[in-house]
Amino acid sequence: MLAYALRRLLGAIPTLFIIVTAAFFMMRIAPGGPFDQERTLEATVMANLNATFGLDRPLWQQYAMYLGNLARGDMGPSFIYRDMRVQEILAEGLPVSVQLGLTALILALGLGTLLGCLAALRQNHATDYAVIAVATFGITVPNFVTAPVLSLVFAVLLGWLPAQGWGDPQQMILPVIALALPQIAVIARLVRGAMIEALRSDHVRTARAYGLPARMVVVKHALRAAILPAVSYMGPAAAALLTGSIVVEQVFNLPGIGRYFVQGALNRDYTLVMGTVVIVAVFVVVFNLIVDLLYAVLDPRVRYE
Amino acid sequence: MNAKFRAAAALALILAAAPASAQVYMRGNDSNPETLDQHKTSTVAEANILRDLYEGLVVYDPSAQVIPGVAESWEVSDDGTVYTFALRDDARWSNGDPVTAGDFVYALRRIMLPETGAKYANILYPIANAEAVNKGEADPTEMGVRAVDDKTLEITLAAPTPFFLELLTHQTGLPVHPPSVEAHGADFVRPGNMVSNGAYTLEENTLNDRIVLVRNPNFHDAENVAIAQVNYLPFEDRATCVRAWEAGEVHSCSDLPAEDIERLRAEHGDAVHVAPYLGTYYYAVNHDDEVLGDPRVRQALSMVIDRDFLASEIFQGTMVPATSFVPPGIGNYPDGSPEIDHFGMSMLDREDQALALMEEAGYGPDNPVTIELMYNTSENHKNAATAIADMWSLLGVNVEYNVRDASAHYAHLRDKGDFDVARAGWIGDYSDPQNFLFMVESDNDGFNYANYNNPEYDALMDQAAAETDLAARGDILRQAEALFMRDLPFIPLLYYSSRSLVSPRLQGWEDNIQNVHPSRFLSLSDG
């Protein structure tokens, strides 16, 4: 399994290279540059800026330089946040995003599995319908609606929690809920479906027939099978959390890296966008690997050589 | 109940990160500063913070009047080109070093060095040889700045510039502490490295989270600085700041969502501050276009726009209907902008007249034209554009929209890409009509989006530049603006207003046209 993991990681290097290259050139094809703002800059000033950032050189040279620096772990200076290098920006934002995303993911997995199981065990009862309805509702309302509503209700009207900001555990509660909500919904639906199937499967029936207590059957046999789709959904879920965090970070004013996707792309902050692309690509590769390995642990039928 | 209590306690803890007795001002800012290097800066968010950190030769008081800063007094030569500043003796850096004339010389040279990559270097081009240095054509020592002695600074200008003192209030004119810059290079802006000479020093800087400033005990007026700590919080989303304000987490918001103003006014009354601001929201009209090249068409398009509707309904009274390009209340403009007849007429009469003009030009409902309206993505720009398109439809004008993100939008304008009508806005850097009217000089490549080329206008602008008598200069600029309003390279739509939400606890906040509110003049009352 270790060899397999290593092979996968090594195999990711060409993948990363292609992604970096594609992102680099796509970014440069987009019209406008990092210094095109509401107020046009004086020609001299623009020329100085371009020279300072090496934008006056041929594109292939910039590309080669970028790759060279990247290999040395330097992602270059940000075009917008001029006091910082991209790796510093990401180093500040990443812990926030990861903390936020992981908490949301754990909450989504836990609560989603719980709700899914409840619904499956009470299939076609009121509980089931309630769970499905709530779960579907969670998917249908965009989080740029739920996030400000949560902030409005719990911070402004009730005064229970802070409306925005980062640093205090209390400040995490609302963003995590807003972020997790759609994922709870998806996972609950997935687990419900798988659980219903598992409960009908032969080995659970057999276990029941042997007279094992219902709770034990559910926990030991059915749940184990039912959680598999939720685990394999974790890859897409992580991606969805990332997208979601763009909104949540903006609404709750959090210093994560989600915002740099949009801001970076809109401001043509080439290096910052490249940095986020690289980080996310690495993240996706590693995360998918973890999910696959986890899958192997949970499902004895899957083996990696 | 319990939860509520705990939340309140936690909140109190956040708000009182400093000793309980000290005042902490939670200050909402437009966005995270791009840089805290006064020479690389360009945004209003940066200006707010840098104004607290540093003190320039002259500074703004709470009502945005120019008052002495590091310079105690100054003299101007008779021809208006040599300024001699006497620096105050008690001006010190936060590490105790005295602030000297040499520091200013160092700073003014640094901003002009091409390798600094200063976005706003051009603002100080009036200084003799500054532009040449910025272009890399002259040595920095050739610039018109000289330390006569430690406490006397002499600045020589290329030509008389009546608004020069205003220029020096801009953050580009702030000094840097030369030893720190030499020691840390670009990193001199980081907490721990930064040495500043203003009312505050930099304590903490977390990107997109908060910037913490604490009172500078070495500041010459430190005993009158009431607020011990200022936490700048960046709010990209205006609605978030409003919620934070309503939840008591910030004391002021630097901007407000236009669509929510009416409710805020109803619920919070005087806490909502809307004040005239030095800026104009306009549509640039391409003079090279066949249809729009006809001045009658441009007049008709301008005349038929119901600016009251835009101001009151779309911007909820947070913008003012524009009847000229230069906003009212600007300095050095004794008689103000010329008055345009048709703005006094009723909308119906204006529509009739516009229709007549259109038909005279050979267009109108019977011979409709299609105009492409280009704007950058934003809810309010969209609403304004849609409403204007509706007004134009009366003249037989079909509007097609071309929406891009700001970067692509402005790059297109800068590169002289083809367009018909494009939205833009201009916020004055200094309070002088020249700062608005220079935009459409025929040789202004950067801002003359309209490709306006009128030798008469250029001549007037040149004449104004040479005139030192403010009243005479005002008259010339007024004539130029009259030409502007006749030819309409830009169709002015609205004057900007600044919109802030200010806690009743925050004392000393004065609305002003520059929207500057230095923290050193503010205080927080108890309660």
Added chain:
Amino acid sequence: MSDAVLPPNDAGVAASRSLWATAWLRLRRNRAAKASLVVLIFMALAGLFGPLVAPHDYAKVYPEFVKVEPSLAPYPQADQIEPAAEAALRRARVDVEAIAISPGLVRIDIRSARAIDPRVTRYLDRSDMFSNARVATTSEDGRAATLEADISQLYFLAGTDAIGRDLLSRILISLRVSLMIGLLATGVALLIGVVYGATAGFVGGRVDNVMMRVVDILYSLPFVFFVILLVVFFGRNIVLMFIAVGCVEWLDMARIVRGQTLSLRRREFVQAAEALGVRGRDIVRRHIIPNTLGTVIIYMTLMIPRVILLESFLSFLGLGVQEPMTSLGVLIAEGAKNMRNAPFMLFWPALTMTVLLFALNFLGDGLRDALDPKDR
């Protein structure tokens, strides 16, 4: 009808029922799915024909009715008429002496220092509130007159938006646009995904490896960034844009279809066809793809909501559909900005979206149950 004429062998018919017929029967028994189907058809029809029958054009601006509350009663409401008439006539520079309002009709006495110009009625007509203004009587000296005008009856059942357009009409057109976007992007994704996945799965071996590696690479490319760039390129054209979105969204589809194909390959009928010398392309077309259709359809009902939500996310970023067109996402994004001063601007579009996505999800679930081979 006599009970003697029973179908000869009921069981036989049932056995020969096609997969689709069975699925249809099962679906019809699923009440939630059936209701969803009805709702979807209704919404599709509303999107298609709604804008044609709506009382207002979706782009028509009523400057006097900005952000008015939803109401079953017609606008202008009683308290709006008098100020509106006064405002209109103030511009005409005449003095209003009295205003009498009766149902559907307003009568206004005016007076002026000069003789009254009969064109004064235009000022009333220009307001959306009045129509057919006329001078009823004129005094002898011509300086006083009585005007009459019909009061309009405008219904804004869902209120109006920030520049005074009927929200209901805008929701109807947005349904059309959103559904179109969903279908278009999903269609493109299906096309690419199915062909790609089936090919990879069928050919197998090295080709499969390479093709799936490409999918992996695209997977790790941050999707949001990709879409934002697409918007920058194709910003002006939603059709192009969502074809582009489809081009990105096909990855999951390709994986699913490949998996199915791999298992189908080992089935007897495919192997038989191969043994008979049927060309690979024809096997894929005739045997593989039709057999993956069930999965594909389920996936499709779940993908349309995803695309619609993606569009709303782009709208939130300000990169959505352009004026004067609109989409559910754009309306909801606008509504979210106005939720505190005009909550109905958020409520109605959000409700529409919720119902639409509910229906799509339940239909998807129903289809999955109906087509699930394990349950048969």
